[in-house]
Amino acid sequence: MATEKKLSSKGQAWFCTTGLPSDIVVEVDDMNFHLHKFPLMSKSRKLHQLITEQEARHSSAARPEEAQSEDEEEDQLLEQHFQLTFTEFPGGSEAFELAAKFCYGVKIDLSPSNVASLRCAGEFLEMTEEYSEDNLISKTERFLSSSVLNSIKDSITTLKSCERLMPMAEELGIASRCIDSIVSRASSVDPALFGWPVNDAARRRRNGVIRGGVTGGGGGGSGSGGYSWFEEISLLGMPLFKQLILAMKEAEMNSEITESCLMHYAKKHIPGVSRSIRKPLPSSSSSSSSLATEAEQKDLLETIVSNLPLEKSSKPSTATRFLFGLLRTANILNASEDCRDVLEKKIGSQLEEATLDDLLIPSYSYLNETLYDVDCVERILGHFLDGIEHRSASEIDGGDSVPRSPALMLVGKLIDGYLSEIASDSNLKASKFYNLAISLPDEARLFDDGLYRAVDVYLKVSDSVTKLFYYIIIRESVTEGCFAGFVNCRRIRGFRNRRERRFAECWTVGSLL
Structure with a gap:
């Protein structure tokens, strides 16, 4: 009858009692395992x-001058207590404990x-099939192939566990196989089935379910919806996440x-990307909600921006808010010019989806005296107009008539609102x-009411029109042949009634613009 095995842990010691005294102690991560060598x-x-x-x-050190009998040598070996220490055991004491149980024939639950x-523990201990049949390496390889790699969620979980097993997990191909599985199974699923990962959390709670969910395996294995595995991916460290995106x-x-x-x-690891209040994602002991240093945040931001697809987003309103x-x-972290230029161009390609709140980008540079970064908005608008011009040129070459662009009209209204907002900055x-x-073409405005309102706000802040503004009005009047505007500009000084004077100023500038 086989001897009953009793496995127990006491503080920093782990014991396996089989009726025989322990003859070997293996130390792993300050944990002492009292085991049996055979x-x-x-x-x-x-x-x-x-x-x-x-x-x-031990045998050579304890050998006396006189020869000992074989029975005496065997008894001496049984009384010896061996000590082994592994300072860098893959997976730490938890992995060694499971490997030790496997050696004793105890059933272990793979996950x-x-x-x-x-x-990795099996590789480190050389628990190969050639040495012993149905050993740990072959058992774990079968589980990886038949279970883990058939599910997106399980592949991400295993990939996450590889972070503290580097470089061995990379050398054994565990990380690369998990990445290939994630990419392969995610590619085989219709993107329309995936929940957009930045939808408002309150909306999801209100709906009660995540619409468009797919099984974690994308055809194998159980799992949760698309949103769930996006959450799982966000728990990966930067090195593995970079490999996955590549x-x-x-x-x-x-x-x-x-x-x-x-x-x-980005929403998980870079503070301040989203201005809306969201329910925090589940935290992990090995992954904080934000990166430790400003340099790491900057590196992550530039990595994310450099890998953004060039195509216009399929959910442009959500993506535009995220890009802003x-x-x-990027301005706060003083990211590279290339990084900011990529963001401005991508925002410009879908500027019609932006809101006034998006455009109100604070000015973080001490060189700018204004409250908001007007130069940045002007560059974004320039990228948008370049895109409109390119599309219009293509339509003209194709022989089609070019109608008034709805996107251009939306941006015209947006810019007029922005002008009204920044006009109060003295x-x-x-x-x-x-x-x-x-900067906007005539086709961007059906009516000039928004522009008049912006000019009126601007003139209310300044008690009088600046000399430079007079110069601009005069210059444009001469250029466009609007001599009436120049005359009206001169007449402004003659108005005694303040309200009447502002109206004249607004009318003059509006007629010129």
Whole structure:
């Protein structure tokens, strides 16, 4: 009858009692495992080699001048207590405990969270099929192939566990196989089934379910909706996340999925990207909600921006709000010019989806006296107009008539609202106000009411029109042949009634613009 095995842990010590006293202590991460050498030697070539070497050293050191009998030598070996120490055991004491149980024949439960550490432990201890049949390496490999790699969620869980197993997990191909599985299974699913990862949390709670969910395996294994595995990906560390995004781009995955991963990861790790109040995502002991240093945040932001798809987002309103959040953060972190230029161009390609609140980008540079970054908005508007001009030129070449662009009219209304908002800034120079006002083509405005309102607000802040503004009005009057505007500009000084004077100023400037 087999001896009953009792496995127990006491403080920093772990015991296996089989009726025989322990003859070997293995120290892993300050945990002492009191074990028996023969079960360990039967499964692990490395432990067999180390124990045999210790036996040989003890035997030679204890050998007396007079020869001992074989029975005496055997009794002496049984009384010896061996000590092994592993300072960098893959997976730590938890992985060694499971490997030790496996050596004793105890059934262990493999899971996506422990299979990578056990695979590395088996490699470290040389628990190969050649040394012992149905050993730990072959058992973990079968579980990886038949279970983990058939599910997106399980593959992400195992990939996350690889972070503390580097570089062995990379050398054994565990991380790369998990990444390939994620990319392959995500690519085979219709992107329309994935929930957009930055939808308002309150809306999801109100609906009660996440619409458009897919199983974690995308055809194998159980899991939760698309939003769930976006959350799982956001828990990855930067090195593995970079590898995953690179694999997605190399596989030419649908840009919507790639952008969704980038957006969700940025919202998880970069503070201030989203201005809305959201329910915090579940925290992890090995992953904080924000990166530790400003340099790491800057590196992450530039990495995310450099990997954003060039195509216009399929959910432009949500993506535009997110891009403006990235742009604000890029200004705060003093990101590279290339990074900010990419963001401005991508925002410009879908500016019609922006709101007035999006455009109110604070001025973080001490060189700017204005409250908001007007130059940045002017550059974004320039990128938008370049795109409109390019599309119009293509339509003209095709022989089609070019109707008034709805996107251009939306942006015209947006810019007029922005002008009204920044007009109250007393530090705003007239030249900046004027240049932004005239940057829009005539087709952008059906009516000039918004522009008149902006000019009126601007003139209310200044008690009188500045000399530079007079110069601009005169210059444009001469250029456009609007001599009446010049006359009216001169007549402004003659008005005694303040309200009448402002009306004249507004009318004069509005007629010129």
